[in-house]
Amino acid sequence: MVNIGYHTAKMHGKFNRSVYKAAISQIVSIPIKQSRKVSISVYALSCERDLPEQVASIRSFIRHVGIPDTFTVVSDGSYTDSSCNLLCRIHPCVEVIPLQKFVRTDLPQCVLDYAQLHPMGKKLSALMSIPVNGTTIYTDSDILFFPGGIDLGNLSKSDNKYSLYLPDCSSSLDERIIYDDSERLNPVNGGFIVFRHELDWTFAIERLANLQETPSYFTEQTIVHLTMHHNHGVPLCSKKYVLNVEDQFIYPDKFASKKNALRHYVSDVRHKFWFNAGI
Template sequence: MVNIGYHTAGFQGKINRAFYKSKIAKTVRIALNTTQKVPLNVYALSCERDLAEQVASIRSFISNVGIPETFTVISDGSYTDLSCQLLRRIHPCVEVISIQKFLKPNLPQCVSDYAQVHPMGKKLSALMSIPVHGATIYTDSDILFFPGGIDLVELANSDRQVCHYLQDCSNSLDGRILYEDTEKLNPVNAGFILFKHELDWNFAIKRLANLAETPSYFTEQTIVHLTIHHNHGVPLCSQKYVLSNIDQFVYSDKFASKEIALRHYVSDVRNKFWLNAQN
């Protein structure tokens, strides 16, 4: 039996994305109706393919959370000069930097090697290079922010110096670098992280250095998972900071509302991103 809702949502998402992409030059010139500044620095790694998602994500952050001190888009190297210009036009707080200029010069060799063979290796190297001076966010481009995101200001202003992470809805980890079954518990999703201090990556990087085979897609997330737990990270409330695919096979977005802070629209539900993206 054909699932009409599922296929309709997929088709609608493609249409909405194409329309958004076609008018993106006009969209970035539309003023964002907020003057609220927030004590946060935000970083996102993205590529030319995801320009539309990145624009929508940045605009949703500024509209619903506030104006960060900086919103830095780290280009994986594929963004064109025109796309960089479009991103900067969103708001004066937005800057774009190539990953080559952003990375720390002294990253472990195993991380640099991973970055040479897989895009997620680039992401790991970028995460490890983020300077943390006060509350700092990393966010993937396929995340939309909602009015409940104002909660991030309270977390940013809190005296509690812990890292907050997004809980994953499945165990998407590289078992080759997990040495105990207990290390699979409380899976971390590397798409959104609120740093309050520099993380000690050494524990997990030793696992990567000892990996005899080639790192894969989920190796990066596993390194982040191990590192955050090693640094006593705290999970964000899954009711407000949403990562779920339980509505994958229905038309509507079961979570989008004014009460949530964000939703990470992972591949299974990526079409729903475009049911909620605003100008």
């Protein structure tokens, strides 16, 4: 039997995205009604393909969380000059930096090699290069922020010294660099991180350096998972910071709520991003 709700939702999302993409140059010129400033530096790594998502994500952050000190988009190298200019037109806090200029020169060779082989290797090199001076956020471009995101402004003022992570709804790990069953517990999603300090990546990077086979898609997330736990990271509330695919095969977005801070629209539910992107 055909799942009408699911297929209708997919078509709805595809249509909304096409409309948003067609109007994107006008959308970035619409002022965002926000005067609240938050002492947060935000970083995102994205590509030309995901320009509409990146624009919508930035606008939702400013609208619902506040105006950060900076919102830095790290280009994987595919953004055109016109797209970079478009991103910067969203708000004066937005800047675009090419990955090759952003990445630290002292990264381990195994990380640089991974970055040459796979897009997720580029993401790992970007995460490891983020400067942390005060509360610093990394966010994927397929995350939308909601009114509950004002909570992030409160977190930025907290004295809590441990970094915070988005709990994953499944264990998406590269088993080749998991050495003990206990290391699978409390899976970390690499799409949203609140840094309190620069992380010590040594523990997990040694696993990458010892990997005899080619790193894969989930290698990056596994390194983030191991690193976050090694640094005593604390999970964000999964009811407010949402990564959930239980509504994948129904029409509505069950987790879009004014009470929520964000939802990470991973690939299974990416189409629902466009139910709530707004302008």
